[in-house]
Amino acid sequence: MAKRLNHWLADWAPALPVLVVAFGLLIAPVIALLVESFRANEGGFTLAHWLDVLGGRSGQRAILTSLGVSAVCATISLLVGAPLAWLISRMTTLPRATWLAVLNLAANFGGIGLAFAFIATMGTYGMVTLALQSLNLPLAMPAPNSFTGLVIAFEYTNIPLFVLLSLPAMGILRNEWWEAAQTAAATGWQFWRMVGIPVLTPFLAAGWLLIFTWTMGLYGLPFALGAGSPASPIRLITTEIGDVLQASFTGPQRAAVFGVILLLLASISLFTYRSLLRRALQWF
Numbered sequence: 601m602a603k604r605l606n607h608w609l610a611d612w613a614p615a616l617p618v619l620v621v622a623f624g625l626l627i628a629p630v631i632a633l634l635v636e637s638f639r640a641n642e643g644g645f646t647l648a649h650w651l652d653v654l655g656g657r658s659g660q661r662a663i664l665t666s667l668g669v670s671a672v673c674a675t676i677s678l679l680v681g682a683p684l685a686w687l688i689s690r691m692t693t694l695p696r697a698t699w700l701a702v703l704n705l706a707a708n709f710g711g712i713g714l715a716f717a718f719i720a721t722m723g724t725y726g727m728v729t730l731a732l733q734s735l736n737l738p739l740a741m742p743a744p745n746s747f748t749g750l751v752i753a754f755e756y757t758n759i760p761l762f763v764l765l766s767l768p769a770m771g772i773l774r775n776e777w778w779e780a781a782q783t784a785a786a787t788g789w790q791f792w793r794m795v796g797i798p799v800l801t802p803f804l805a806a807g808w809l810l811i812f813t814w815t816m817g818l819y820g821l822p823f824a825l826g827a828g829s830p831a832s833p834i835r836l837i838t839t840e841i842g843d844v845l846q847a848s849f850t851g852p853q854r855a856a857v858f859g860v861i862l863l864l865l866a867s868i869s870l871f872t873y874r875s876l877l878r879r880a881l882q883w884f
Contacts, residue, residue: 633859633860634856636852659840669815669836671812672751674808676751681759684759685762712824715820722752724741745833761811769804773799778791803880809870809876813866817838822838
């Protein structure tokens with residue numbers, strides 16, 4: 601028994617510092633969050649906080665709105681980002697490097713700075729809004745804290761991020777496959793319908809899930825756009841967590857419930873993501 605224990609320690613000793621850090625930064629906070637979501641104010645445990653969030657109108661609206669905004673953003677990113685990623689993957693070295701630099705810059709620009717840029721561009725007194733008004737065009741810009749406003753603001757970083765995530769997958773489609781399809785007298789539509797789209801679908805679906813999860817966890821940008829205000833017409837899971845933690849008359853249990861819900865949704869998305877990639881890579 602002692603020999604087996606020594607052998608086990610020798611195998612795992614190099615990884616122990618990483619495991620300790622992972623436990624302290626990942627596992628322990630998750631356990632604490634779960635316990636807090638069931639903790640009663642008077643002591644003991646209760647389901648009242650879960651019933652309050654899942655049964656209350658504000659909690660249901662926050663969850664459904666977060667799911668809706670994330671799904672719409674991920675779908676737009678897919679429809680716009682997939683063709684753009686394909687075009688960039690077929691560019692020569694210099695244009696491709698230029699586009700990658702622009703996409704990296706856009707993908708890493710978010711939070712308060714992006715909110716200010718959105719308001720300065722499309723806000724009530726933004727330059728685009730004032731330009732349309734001066735031309736007497738009957739176009740009204742969406743409010744920053746509306747569903748449409750949040751989607752537009754999110755897409756500034758989501759589309760470049762989707763392109764960067766999808767670029768490696770575009771290299772899987774080999775030129776030899778297209779040449780073989782042409783030799784067999786296949787049209788471009790037949791090639792994409794029978795070869796290109798089936799091969800790329802798992803990778804694109806995995807990118808969709810990553811954008812979906814990423815969007816659901818954003819807080820700084822929607823908060824700066826006014827979605828965190830109690831008077832806002834739209835509520836999100838992240839802004840609900842922030843409101844609860846800032847309020848002095850409510851305990852942290854409600855925020856813990858929203859945190860666990862967010863954690864569960866993210867875990868499901870990431871598990872599905874790994875399954876999709878495993879299925880896609882089995883052919884290569």
